[in-house]
Amino acid sequence: MALNPAEDKVESVPLTSLKDEESASASLASLPAPVSAQATKPKPKVSVVVIIPVWMALSVSVILYNNYLYNTLKFKYPVFLVTWHLTFAAIGTRVLQRTTHLLDGVKDVNMTKDMFLRSILPIGILFSGSLILSNSAYLHLSISYIQMLKAFNAVAVLIISWVFRIAEPNRRLALIVSMISFGVAITSKGEMNFNLFGFLIQAAAVVFEAARLVMIEVLLHGLKMDPLVSLHYYAPICALINLLVLPFTEGLAPFYELARIGPLIIFSNACVAFFLNVAAVFLVGVGSGLILTLAGVLKDILLVTGSVAFFGAQVAPLQVFGYSIALGGLVLFKTTGGK
Numbered sequence: 001m002a003l004n005p006a007e008d009k010v011e012s013v014p015l016t017s018l019k020d021e022e023s024a025s026a027s028l029a030s031l032p033a034p035v036s037a038q039a040t041k042p043k044p045k046v047s048v049v050v051i052i053p054v055w056m057a058l059s060v061s062v063i064l065y066n067n068y069l070y071n072t073l074k075f076k077y078p079v080f081l082v083t084w085h086l087t088f089a090a091i092g093t094r095v096l097q098r099t100t101h102l103l104d105g106v107k108d109v110n111m112t113k114d115m116f117l118r119s120i121l122p123i124g125i126l127f128s129g130s131l132i133l134s135n136s137a138y139l140h141l142s143i144s145y146i147q148m149l150k151a152f153n154a155v156a157v158l159i160i161s162w163v164f165r166i167a168e169p170n171r172r173l174a175l176i177v178s179m180i181s182f183g184v185a186i187t188s189k190g191e192m193n194f195n196l197f198g199f200l201i202q203a204a205a206v207v208f209e210a211a212r213l214v215m216i217e218v219l220l221h222g223l224k225m226d227p228l229v230s231l232h233y234y235a236p237i238c239a240l241i242n243l244l245v246l247p248f249t250e251g252l253a254p255f256y257e258l259a260r261i262g263p264l265i266i267f268s269n270a271c272v273a274f275f276l277n278v279a280a281v282f283l284v285g286v287g288s289g290l291i292l293t294l295a296g297v298l299k300d301i302l303l304v305t306g307s308v309a310f311f312g313a314q315v316a317p318l319q320v321f322g323y324s325i326a327l328g329g330l331v332l333f334k335t336t337g338g339k
Helices: 048-072 078-099 104-108 113-139 143-163 171-190 196-219 227-249 253-261 263-284 289-311 317-336
Strands: none
Touching: 048 078, 048 113, 048 143, 048 263, 048 289, 078 113, 078 227, 078 253, 078 263, 104 227, 113 143, 113 196, 113 227, 143 171, 143 196, 143 289, 143 317, 171 317, 227 263, 253 263, 289 317
């Protein structure tokens, strides 16, 4: 996965009203999926029949492209790739701020030193950890299995919000949590190439992402930032954090490999990830919650199918059964109690 706040659409919503993420970045995002919320200013409108297929295509492309880099081209440096995506995004958002109206929402955010240190920095650390861990999982697990495990994101957000008493549990949500958990458990039981280390990495990525979403609700409650505005603030911080981590994890090895990979692949990979966040801005304002939920589910199914078609991933019938249960739980959650 790439930078996507939008790739796995991650959306910030009031946990006090028992709403969730995964979503329009998610599902909207990823990378990276920074924070997705309602836009602070009206954005140029794009037809729902245009933007949803575009967003789905970009979201699927980001994950497949990253997997191609990691496992086909053997460029096994997720920390470097995430750092590159974030650096590209930091530059790209500032270019768009000066040349378009897509980042007009930045003017509405009163960013103070205190807000930066108390809110943006800790959330950025969690976001950086989530991106590095989720990308590292692709070195050990198949795309299809990782996508199935991501169904547990909504459960993790709810559990953390319950533990810290940000939201109160109720019987209906407990039943949905059980349904999703049961589906993910069956999916894991049916995984033919199960890797415990990869599973633990992806589980940690889910915890980091869920904690990030909960912290956004606690620390930035009421502050509206669309995916690009969010990326504008988080990308530089996360890129710097990753640069500090890089020497201790991958060292100079990825730089030596750049000549073999070529600048075109590295540049185009970052472009696809960045365009996904641009598409997320337009996606936020179109369609109903149900339409976006169904689009996210269809995107997940396409990812699983694409991993089988393009990378030869094996999906057992038991996994299909378990994932169907988990997706059913997600649809119930997003249509009755969340987003």
